[in-house]
Amino acid sequence: MTTTTLATSSNRRADGENPATGSARWVRIVLTLATVAFIGIFVVLPLANVFAQAFSHGVSGYVHAFFADGPPRGVHMPVRERLKMITAASQARQTRSAIAMTLLVGTTAVVFNVVFGVAAAWAVGKFRFRGKTLLISLIDLPFSVSPVVAGLIFVLLFGREGVFGNWATHFKWPDPFSIYWRGFNGHWWPFGDDQQLEGIVFTPLGIVLGTIFVTFPFVARSLMPTVEAQGVEEEQAALSLGASGWQTFRRVTLPNIRWALLYGIMLCTCRAFGEFGAVSVVSGNTDANDTIPLRVEKLWQSYDSQAAFALASLLAGLALITLLIKGVVDWRRAATVRAGGGGVL
Amino acid sequence: MSVEVRNLTKSYGNFTAVKDVSLVVNTGQLVALVGPSGSGKTTLLRSIAGLEQPDPGAGTILLNGKDVAAEPVGRRKIGFVFQHYALFKHMTVGENVAFGLRVRPWRSRPSRQEIRKIVGELLDLVQLRGMERRYPSQLSGGQRQRIALARALATKPAVLLLDEPFGALDAKVRRELRQWLRQLHHDVGVTTIFVTHDQEEALEVADRVAVMNKGVIEQIGTPTEVYDHPATPFVQTFLGTVNLFRGRIAEDLQKSGETSNGRDPTSPGKATAFVRPHDVEISRLANGHPGLVGEVISTSMTGPTTRVYLQLSDSRELVEAELTRNRYHELALKIGDTVYVSWRKAKVFADDYSI
Numbered sequence: 001m002t003t004t005t006l007a008t009s010s011n012r013r014a015d016g017e018n019p020a021t022g023s024a025r026w027v028r029i030v031l032t033l034a035t036v037a038f039i040g041i042f043v044v045l046p047l048a049n050v051f052a053q054a055f056s057h058g059v060s061g062y063v064h065a066f067f068a069d070g071p072p073r074g075v076h077m078p079v080r081e082r083l084k085m086i087t088a089a090s091q092a093r094q095t096r097s098a099i100a101m102t103l104l105v106g107t108t109a110v111v112f113n114v115v116f117g118v119a120a121a122w123a124v125g126k127f128r129f130r131g132k133t134l135l136i137s138l139i140d141l142p143f144s145v146s147p148v149v150a151g152l153i154f155v156l157l158f159g160r161e162g163v164f165g166n167w168a169t170h171f172k173w174p175d176p177f178s179i180y181w182r183g184f185n186g187h188w189w190p191f192g193d194d195q196q197l198e199g200i201v202f203t204p205l206g207i208v209l210g211t212i213f214v215t216f217p218f219v220a221r222s223l224m225p226t227v228e229a230q231g232v233e234e235e236q237a238a239l240s241l242g243a244s245g246w247q248t249f250r251r252v253t254l255p256n257i258r259w260a261l262l263y264g265i266m267l268c269t270c271r272a273f274g275e276f277g278a279v280s281v282v283s284g285n286t287d288a289n290d291t292i293p294l295r296v297e298k299l300w301q302s303y304d305s306q307a308a309f310a311l312a313s314l315l316a317g318l319a320l321i322t323l324l325i326k327g328v329v330d331w332r333r334a335a336t337v338r339a340g341g342g343g344v345l
Numbered sequence: 346m347s348v349e350v351r352n353l354t355k356s357y358g359n360f361t362a363v364k365d366v367s368l369v370v371n372t373g374q375l376v377a378l379v380g381p382s383g384s385g386k387t388t389l390l391r392s393i394a395g396l397e398q399p400d401p402g403a404g405t406i407l408l409n410g411k412d413v414a415a416e417p418v419g420r421r422k423i424g425f426v427f428q429h430y431a432l433f434k435h436m437t438v439g440e441n442v443a444f445g446l447r448v449r450p451w452r453s454r455p456s457r458q459e460i461r462k463i464v465g466e467l468l469d470l471v472q473l474r475g476m477e478r479r480y481p482s483q484l485s486g487g488q489r490q491r492i493a494l495a496r497a498l499a500t501k502p503a504v505l506l507l508d509e510p511f512g513a514l515d516a517k518v519r520r521e522l523r524q525w526l527r528q529l530h531h532d533v534g535v536t537t538i539f540v541t542h543d544q545e546e547a548l549e550v551a552d553r554v555a556v557m558n559k560g561v562i563e564q565i566g567t568p569t570e571v572y573d574h575p576a577t578p579f580v581q582t583f584l585g586t587v588n589l590f591r592g593r594i595a596e597d598l599q600k601s602g603e604t605s606n607g608r609d610p611t612s613p614g615k616a617t618a619f620v621r622p623h624d625v626e627i628s629r630l631a632n633g634h635p636g637l638v639g640e641v642i643s644t645s646m647t648g649p650t651t652r653v654y655l656q657l658s659d660s661r662e663l664v665e666a667e668l669t670r671n672r673y674h675e676l677a678l679k680i681g682d683t684v685y686v687s688w689r690k691a692k693v694f695a696d697d698y699s700i
């Protein structure tokens with residue numbers, strides 16, 4: 001999904017008749033048809049199929065994949081039926097836990113990558129320094145590294161036998177679900193936690209790391225051209241007018257990069273929620289660590305294709321919403337440019 | 346507020362953009378910084394503003410006699426107008442002008458009404474009232490420039506630094522804005538340093554002119570001083586068109602007497618006489634004192650004066666002369682005429698001086 005959105009943005013300026021090819025109208029028609037057919041076969045059809053399969057047992061079947069009741073108490077029913085209901089309920093529970101895991105992990109990764117991406121784009125766009133080209137290629141690295149390899153890197157670093165294995169397996173971190181507010185009385189840190197988790201690999205923390213690694217180019221990459229084109233003068237003007245560093249960022253830098261940032265966040269979110277390879281390696285194949293894509297795979301493997309597609313439809317829906325937002329963003333941007341608000345992005 | 350720069354040096358890598366520059370600007374003065382492209386004007390201006398740090402230990406900047414090395418840009422009470430305006434594209438004109446007031450800590454921030462009033466006054470000052478709600482992209486170049494100025498003035502800076510304020514504008518608008526800047530400076534009375542590479546602009550507007558070349562200030566003085574008594578051949582050639590007469594130092598060369606760079610003009614040696622076009626005299630007759638012989642190549646009318654281009658018959662060099670209309674008609678020059686060339690006033694520099 002993400003690749004198609006990238007592709008459409010790059011050939012936006014293809015309208016207008018080209019005199020060199022304009023005479024051969026059939027060329028244009030054939031090319032257009034080929035493109036439409038290609039997109040139809042490889043994008044629209046599979047996407048439609050996802051929803052068709054998800055709803056193959058009707059709306060109730062769709063809902064059933066997420067919310068299935070256990071067998072009612074005190075009611076007599078055949079053991080087979082009972083067992084089926086129990087299984088369905090536990091499957092649905094696991095599906096819900098996978099959704100929660102994805103939301104938690106994905107959001108964390110996106111937050112980190114936004115901070116990192118803005119900082120990186122800033123550093124690369126505004127300053128000249130030695131090794132800048134190297135830094136840019138390093139930012140691009142996750143694009144060229146297979147996600148599975150990325151996952152393996154973390155296992156090899158933090159796994160039991162890994163380079164930092166000793167430290168990592170005993171690394172303690174608070175269970176995010178047990179964090180509570182304890183206030184400032186007597187503490188500098190206002191949060192407390194009841195439960196601690198241990199280790200990095202094969203825990204949600206590992207999944208977060210893997211996801212961050214795989215998705216970190218998205219925000220940085222979508223910001224860089226904008227930040228670079230922006231230059232430093234507006235910010236220096238703000239500083240010379242007495243604005244603090246934060247005010248300058250808030251009132252001058254951010255408004256200028258907001259559309260690019262939004263787009264980057266959307267791409268990053270889609271990828272973070274949909275990441276399979278790296279997460280598959282670092283999650284250790286335990287049910288508790290399943291994210292949506294891992295869960296889809298497991299449901300599929302256990303021949304529950306309707307449930308698999310139902311869950312997959314969530315990701316597909318996210319992609320569609322992203323597309324929609326991108327459309328709105330493009331439209332808004334065009335409107336701002338027309339209204340003379342400056343060509344931002 | 347007075348501005349003083351002491352022995353400032355600024356390098357980028359191993360390239361020195363500004364070399365050991367010293368400059369004093371008194372309170373309320375309007376000083377022009379002129380020089381060819383790349384001579385370090387912007388660098389000097391940015392160093393004063395605090396947008397560039399001088400090389401470690403190489404230079405002090407004093408505002409009102411106080412060393413401001415530790416003061417960040419925002420605290421120097423400086424209004425900086427950038428070469429390319431640097432207006433905030435996503436803000437309206439009103440928001441742009443109000444920016445410096447709105448970012449103040451709330452204790453010293455004026456109220457909304459006050460801000461609106463100040464913005465209105467400033468827009469009056471720059472003659473752009475009623476444009477509050479436009480975006481910078483909806484303004485002409487000259488209007489943007491004036492908004493940039495209004496924005497800088499909003500915080501009531503004690504020093505105004507303008508980097509080529511009229512750089513991107515056409516000649517007519519430039520001339521208008523030049524007069525307008527002069528008037529504005531007169532009204533507001535703020536110490537102002539402005540950069541330009543247009544010598545005419547500098548001579549016309551400024552109280553004093555500093556001529557920069559290759560990272561050093563070659564001369565500072567009033568427009569009359571730098572124009573009539575240039576300290577170096579560079580200043581002489583940079584400020585206005587000038588004709589070069591090369592020769593040995595002999596009687597004909599030092600006729601007008603004024604020489605420079607400490608060399609006795611009567612001592613033998615090669616030298617060059619610099620003569621402004623309006624100091625060139627053309628006559629039909631060899632009237633007593635020795636003159637050079639030249640041929641009229643072309644003539645062109647430029648308003649009240651006429652320019653005559655001549656080629657000297659011995660050195661084949663081109664000479665530009667500026668004659669009044671009357672004199673031109675008196676002479677009745679035609680292309681191809683042979684005439685005698687001499688000068689009323691020249692500045693002679695011995696040739697060890699490289700330009």
Ligand SMILES: Nc1ncnc2c1ncn2[C@@H]1O[C@H](COP(=O)(O)OP(=O)(O)OP(=O)(O)O)[C@@H](O)[C@H]1O
Nearest residue numbers: 357360362380381382383384385386387388389542
């Ligand atoms: N950030 C920089 N890094 C490296 N060199 C620089 C930098 N800024 C300026 N320079 C160099 O310093 C020299 C002086 O530059 P500066 O911008 O001060 O010139 P200027 O007199 O303002 O020229 P112009 O009239 O073209 O604006 C130039 O040779 C320029 O190449």
Ligand SMILES: [Mg+2]
Nearest residue numbers: 386387388428
């Ligand atoms: Mg400059």
